[in-house]
Amino acid sequence: MAMDKVYQPEKFEKEIYRKWEESGAFKAEFGEKDQKDKRGNFTILMPPPNANASLHAGHAMYTVDDVLIRWKRMQGYSTVWLPGMDHAGFETQFVYEKNLAKQGKSRLDFDRQTLYQNIFQFVKDNSGMIYEQFKRLGFSADWSRSVFTLDDHVLKQVWETFIRMEKERLIYKDSYIVNFCTRCGTSLAELEVVHEERVDPLYYIKYGPFILATVRPETKFGDTAVAVHPRDKRYKKYIGQEITVEGLIGKFKVKVIADETVDPRFGTGVVKVTPAHDPNDFQMGLRHGLEIKQVIGPDGKLNEKCGIYQGLRVAEARKKVADDLQAAGLMVKIDENYKHSVGLCYKCKRVLEPTVIPNWFIKVESLKKPVVEAVRENKIKFYPTRFKKQILTWLTMMHDWPISRQICWGIRIPVWYQIGKKQKTKNKKQNGDIEVKFIDKNKKLIRGKIGELLKDYSLVEVKNGLQELRAAVGIKYTVSVSAPGEDYLQETDTFDTWFSSGQWPLVTLKQNEFKTRFPTDVIGTLSDILPFWISRMIIFSLYLKKEVPFRDVYLWSMVTDAKGVKMSKSKGNVINPIELVDKYGADALRMTLLYGVAPGSAIPLSEDKVRGMRNFSNKIWNAARYVMSREQRSESRDQEFLDKLNAVIGSVTKNLENYRLGLAAETVYNEFWHWFCDEAIEKNKTGKLSDKAIFHGLITFLKLLHPFVPFVTEAIWEEIKDFRKYPKQMLIASKWPK
């Protein structure tokens, strides 16, 4: 077949990909059968994309994994790259709810079971595309082994882990102040909170004998103390006393406590303490045994304890309370320019309401110890190395991990509460006090304490329509995968999605592969999920397998636009990688993301660069056309040429070994174009270099180039097969030059 003058990727890519897949080259067994050249195993886990996502520029960086797996495959390793998808609990539910909102609906329009089914369907409808897109980029993963984080065996693993941890007393339930998003209806982990600087009024209000400064007058109804610094002379005489405060809904009494954390220089040096709605106050409450008086509900509205303010949203309530304080002469002054930072939901960007709710926690102290050791001793290496320090810092600061989420899309926590029977505990908390929301047979949402509800409804009816269950700390529970008996209700909280994806290395390998492929070799991912994901995978792996999950971690920061600005829909600078593939070919895009990029850095993606790299594909194509037009008769040795070629092989290999993919790509690019084409081929034209030499050079370069630009090199390889009847195998299966 005559080669076109210009390389046209779209003519080759799909067919080549099909042949690769058909050849079985993506499977682990492919390398195993070649015993003679067996160098061992090489395994990469693909970070599972969110099941709801379609491909974005960040995913295109999986090219890094593909380069490594192709290179190792050519080196004779039994390689496998294991793909999967993450149900991505909160993320996915958020995306789904946004879709609902477009139709003028919300999650509250559906019962739990229907909502779950709908999201499942939504995920199913949206998840097919991304693998097809990965294939467009040439990714050589073993798709037949894809794992979804809601697969049965994953659920089993996740439940077993929880049960084991519970048995070993690593799990506890606690009423804890969490960052609660009233919009999304769930608590968020510390890591998921975004802090933002805001300017808000700081109100100076009369408070019994004091004047104190607060930005949150509306939480006044939940105050259970007033605090001053223990050595503050101004207020010393009040410490320990009870004061009477003239409030908007009547007088109330609170105790004056002394606490070191109060800054005497802030405001007036007096702080109102609201343990139920402020993290610091909560801590103070623990220290001083204060009552936790919740005045804002999970719906973000003030509750029945707030008198005439009941039912108002926080922002409205603040305004009204401030106005009323003013009217009542209780407002001393307002500082309108007070700057402070507030915690926002990382998804919906609304202000979070610190709320005390029962949550499940993992004690991390003992779990993180071996992780710190393993990282310190370089049992896991980070590329670039600075992330070692970063993860160690994070681990030191890491505190107990809240693993429960109040959303339906996820893996339900395997905890059960026995209902009906009176518990034989001395504890005041009875199972009858469990608060439930359920839909009765008339489709009406009923809420209340289960003990009360059972007077009017059967347990079966509650069980069938159960929406939400909130069991206070201290209520007896049983941990079990399935219902321990007829009269049990299951916890409605689901696991934080990182609880399941943290066990990714343990659910992707087959049982017999743990002997031969564990720890896996390398994992490549975005550096911003280092604490969320990488650290948790190490924790789970060391806990359950006494072994690190991978040896090397390769990180990049993000794919940006040409100007180095993070891509986002709102900025309108999002580039769809598939469009670039359509236009310039997969090789061009891959090379763009690799060439001259240092590990850990941001990766600017500009169409100009892609175009330049498209030209490179064409250059390779045309060099091959030239080489195949020669007679191939001469026999000179051309030692100098061979020496230089060996130097290139050595340099590319060395750079790959050190995860310097950017340099490897740059080297092979420059040497091919500016040495092999510009010098060697030109010499051949004038008869100073043999045809045999440049043919050998072409073959070698095609191999060196293949991991980076697999399509064009494979396309040329096919032409060479016709030309010489020389290589029998496809390029993907040929041997890396030495």
Place this chain on the structure above:
RNA sequence: GGACCCGUAGCGCAGUGGUAGCGCGUUCGGUUCACAUCCGAAAGGUCAGAGGUUCGAUCCCUCUCGGGUCCACCA
């Protein structure tokens, strides 16, 4: 407040203890002979600034300035 990163050609970025590189762009010249998605040539940089280590620093160290990221705290 703490940590980390970056500052190299017009723009975007590599890189190295010993005459400074790539992509895109610019200027000039070149098309029957692999490729105009090309070739040849050229212009363009006191490698942010100051100090130190060194025979020698763009590279290592300290400080300053400028840009960014992450974490913590904020009644």
